[in-house]
Amino acid sequence: MLTELLTGWITHQRWFAGKGRPIDDLTVESDVELAHGLRHLIISVCQGGARDRYQLLLGSGAEESARFKPAHIGDGYYDAAYDADLTGVLLQAMAAGRDLGPLRFRHMEGTEIDTSLRSLVLGAEQSNTSLVYGDTYICKLFRRLIAGVNPELEIVTALALRSDSHVAQPYGWIETDLDGEPTTLAMTQEFLSNANDGWALALASVRDLYASLNPSAAEAGGDFSAEACRLGMATAQVHHELAAAFPTEVIEAQEVKRMIEDHRRRLDLAIAEVPELGEYAHVAEEAYQRVTDAAREMPVQRVHGDYHLGQVMRTTGDWVILDFEGEPGQPIAERRALSSPLRDVAGMLRSFDYAALHLLTDHPDARNLRPRAVEWAELNRSSFLAGYSAGGGHLRPEDAVLLRALELAKAAYEVVYEARNRPTWLSIPMTAFQTER
Numbered sequence: 001m002l003t004e005l006l007t008g009w010i011t012h013q014r015w016f017a018g019k020g021r022p023i024d025d026l027t028v029e030s031d032v033e034l035a036h037g038l039r040h041l042i043i044s045v046c047q048g049g050a051r052d053r054y055q056l057l058l059g060s061g062a063e064e065s066a067r068f069k070p071a072h073i074g075d076g077y078y079d080a081a082y083d084a085d086l087t088g089v090l091l092q093a094m095a096a097g098r099d100l101g102p103l104r105f106r107h108m109e110g111t112e113i114d115t116s117l118r119s120l121v122l123g124a125e126q127s128n129t130s131l132v133y134g135d136t137y138i139c140k141l142f143r144r145l146i147a148g149v150n151p152e153l154e155i156v157t158a159l160a161l162r163s164d165s166h167v168a169q170p171y172g173w174i175e176t177d178l179d180g181e182p183t184t185l186a187m188t189q190e191f192l193s194n195a196n197d198g199w200a201l202a203l204a205s206v207r208d209l210y211a212s213l214n215p216s217a218a219e220a221g222g223d224f225s226a227e228a229c230r231l232g233m234a235t236a237q238v239h240h241e242l243a244a245a246f247p248t249e250v251i252e253a254q255e256v257k258r259m260i261e262d263h264r265r266r267l268d269l270a271i272a273e274v275p276e277l278g279e280y281a282h283v284a285e286e287a288y289q290r291v292t293d294a295a296r297e298m299p300v301q302r303v304h305g306d307y308h309l310g311q312v313m314r315t316t317g318d319w320v321i322l323d324f325e326g327e328p329g330q331p332i333a334e335r336r337a338l339s340s341p342l343r344d345v346a347g348m349l350r351s352f353d354y355a356a357l358h359l360l361t362d363h364p365d366a367r368n369l370r371p372r373a374v375e376w377a378e379l380n381r382s383s384f385l386a387g388y389s390a391g392g393g394h395l396r397p398e399d400a401v402l403l404r405a406l407e408l409a410k411a412a413y414e415v416v417y418e419a420r421n422r423p424t425w426l427s428i429p430m431t432a433f434q435t436e437r
């Protein structure tokens with residue numbers, strides 16, 4: 001039976017958020033035929049009283065299923081995101097503005113979509129699945145569905161309308177109604193075919209640095225600081241545009257204290273899930289307390305919400321920022337809530353630590369390389385901050401306390417993320433609690 005096959009299959013998918021917990025029930029909530037041999041499913045998964053929804057393009061046919069082995073679900077069914085003979089239907093339906101059952105396919109006013117292009121699934125490790133059409137479009141299928149308009153669509157559309165050069169041009173989207181709310185299922189954007197992602201560039205720089213430590217190396221490599229500075233400037237400019245496109249507020253000190261209480265609650269939840277974090281709870285607690293003690297008014301606005309080096313791409317012109325959907329899995333209202341832009345700054349600072357440390361997790365010479373890795377992180381963190389200020393970002397000396405607290409809050413989130421998805425990386429965010437700053 002299809003639901004049984006899906007129950008076995010889904011637990012192995014990178015984007016499945018309920019790993020490690022048994023599935024009590026899986027039902028198909030919506031089943032729409034998009035083309036011959038291609039169905040769009042919304043499945044509902046119950047685990048311990050909580051229900052999550054996911055979407056799937058379901059292909060069928062014994063021959064095709066055999067052809068798409070990695071996407072094999074069983075019994076002639078397969079994940080048709082991998083079948084370029086079928087995925088053209090998505091572009092065609094968006095271009096035509098079609099309604100197929102409860103699914104609405106739409107394109108941005110004034111844009112033309114080339115429907116002749118064939119797709120490939122992007123190989124990156126992701127929370128979602130992205131189809132790249134030719135070298136022109138990328139269509140991101142949001143896997144775990146949360147009722148509401150995805151902030152990614154909302155923000156990219158608003159910034160593109162303001163001609164912000166730091167976002168990729170949006171082309172179209174797919175939506176349906178979930179719990180009575182229009183809900184984004186997918187979004188198609190310009191594919192930046194000549195760009196490199198920030199994570200890859202940063203890692204290349206760290207690798208160069210390690211190579212240059214070898215006495216036979218010809219030159220000292222590893223300088224990423226000019227790029228980190230430019231990224232800081234681009235970040236400040238995007239924050240400026242977000243503040244112009246969406247409402248902003250200044251919250252009272254009392255509200256700042258409530259925000260810190262919320263971080264305390266999240267820290268407790270993180271410790272419940274990853275008990276070894278408990279040993280360092282006092283480090284976060286002290287940082288949180290310092291914010292509470294010095295609480296003052298704080299400007300808030302729409303932000304990126306899950307900002308890191310994997311979310312930025314360097315084109316020949318400048319940095320472009322991707323994936324404004326916030327932390328995957330949080331309710332939409334929370335992801336749309338106004339926050340301090342320093343949350344994004346803190347996210348990127350964490351990412352420099354990640355880039356510096358990740359190659360050391362299984363490096364035979366880790367002990368000797370660690371001090372240089374730390375230097376690399378410090379240099380790029382300060383260059384990013386300098387660029388952020390130079391680009392007009394608001395960063396005052398007294399913000400250091402808030403920034404430190406937000407970094408540790410992000411690190412607590414990462415501890416849970418790594419424990420669930422990449423346990424061998426767990427030591428990276430744990431290091432944040434062991435580093436004096």
Ligand SMILES: Nc1ncnc2c1ncn2[C@@H]1O[C@H](COP(=O)(O)OP(=O)(O)O)[C@@H](O)[C@H]1O
Nearest residue numbers: 124126127128138168190191192197310322323
């Ligand atoms: N518009 C784009 N052009 C080129 N590559 C992209 C684009 N959008 C995403 N990517 C690539 O896909 C990766 C993951 O994209 P992202 O939007 O962050 O998805 P997820 O939410 O699943 O992490 C990025 O790191 C980048 O390499």
Ligand SMILES: O=P(O)(O)O[C@H]1O[C@H](CO)[C@@H](O[C@H]2O[C@H](CO)[C@@H](O)[C@H](O)[C@H]2O)[C@H](O)[C@H]1O
Nearest residue numbers: 126127306308309310327328350351354414417
């Ligand atoms: O899938 P998303 O990109 O929306 O974000 C999730 O996955 C990220 C990892 O892919 C995770 O980011 C963490 O690892 C990155 C390196 O892979 C590092 O650059 C980030 O600083 C670190 O937070 C992100 O937290 C998670 O939400």
